[in-house]
Amino acid sequence: MANITWMANHTGWSDFILLGLFRQSKHPALLSVVIFVVFLMALSGNAVLILLIHCDAHLHTPMYFFISQLSLMDMVYVSVTVPKMFLDQVMGVNKISAPECGMQMFFYVTxxxxxxxxxxxxxYDCYVAICHPLRYPVLMHHRVCLFLSSGCWFLGSVDGFTFTPITMTFPFCGSREIHHFFCEVPAVLNLSCSDISLYEIFMYLCCVLMLLIPVVIISSSYLLILLTIHRMNSAEGRKKAFATCSSHLTVVILFYGAAIYTYMLPSSYHTPEKDMMVFVFYTILTPVLNPLIYSLRNKDVMGALKKMLTVGPAFQKAME
Structure with missing residues (x-):
């Protein structure tokens, strides 16, 4: 019996305790309502954007296909953390089992x-559309888009399958309190009683690589785009090119800014409170902002939304 107890205390068998956001808040009930409303906004905003892209033939282009994939990721992204956090607050429970913690970590990292x-x-899609418009239908064929999006999901899952099993197999001793509102890798690793220095170096190098490759692609694409725009004689063409890229650049700055703070800055810059605030923005607010950025600033999406709102009542009236 003592042997089983020792193993439960030194492995991932026993439950973890998520300290979360609400313990530090002076008004936890109000905060939980605000987060739940933001969660519903994120789900509904991204679901509407996916529905519009699926239903409107004018939006059946590679750019909107990738936007729909981004919205799908954001919907799952926010669903991984918020429902558990909200239910724990309502039910007065803040425990999470090791398997649940591992699943939450895997989906988040993926x-x-x-x-x-x-x-x-x-x-890259913006680069091809602006720099090679005549070859765009061939270079960004539907099968190519499916291949690229599948590759994104696959590379993300490699990340999840790499970090989750290694993190969850470390022995955890003493306190099981995670200073976070979900099972984030560095927050869980802080509970380990073994030497994790080599794994931290490996994780840091992987995160740098995961950030560096996309950043190089994005930087190269926009450098070539800027050179192409500079050569344009038409003011209308320049305006259209900037409009095509501006929404994407806004999302890139929001997402990568938070990621660079989280995974690339030295530990001296981090505190549990700062990290949680960044992750609130990173995991909860960004999924709300993305559909707003891609819809409010996009004439095609707003046109599709107006058409849907007009056709809906008209169809209902015709049925009556």
Missing amino acids: LAGSEFFLLATMA
């Missing part, structure tokens, strides 16, 4: 990695 590469793919 989706984060997939989104890194998807944003790079979207930058």
Whole structure:
């Protein structure tokens, strides 16, 4: 019996305790309502954007296909962390089992990695559309788009299958309190009682590589885009090119800014409170902002939305 107890205390068998956001808040009930409303906004905003892209023939282009993939990732992304956090607050429970923690970690890491590469793919799509417009239908054929999006999901899952099993097999001793609102890799590793220095170096190098490859693709794509725009004689053409890229650049800055802070800055810059605030922005607010950025600033999407809102009542009236 004592042997079993020792193993439960030194492995991932026993439950973890998520300290979360609400313990530090002076108004936890109000904060939980705000987060739940933001969660519903993220789900509904991304679901509407996916529906519009699927239903409107004018949006059946590679750019909107990748936007729909981004919205799908954001929907799953926000669903991995918020429902558990909200239910724990409502039910007064803040425990998570080791298998649940591992699943949450896997989905989060997979989706984060997939989104890194998807944003790079979207930058490449912008490059082809602006720099090679005549060859665009061939270079960005539907099968090519499917291959690129599948590659993004696959590379993200490689990340998840690499980090999750290694992190969860470390022995955890003493306190099981995770200073976070979900099972994020560095937060869980802080509980380990073994030497994790080599794994931290490996994880840092992998994160740098995961960020560096997409950043190189994005930077190269936009450098070539800027050179092409500079050579354009038409002011209308320049305006259209900037409009095509501006929304994507905004999302890239939001997403990569938070990622660079989280995974590339030295530990001296980090505190549990700062990290949680960055992750609130990173995992909860960004999925709300993405559909707004791609819809409010996009005439095609707004046109499709107006058409849907007009056709819906008209169809209902005709049925009556």
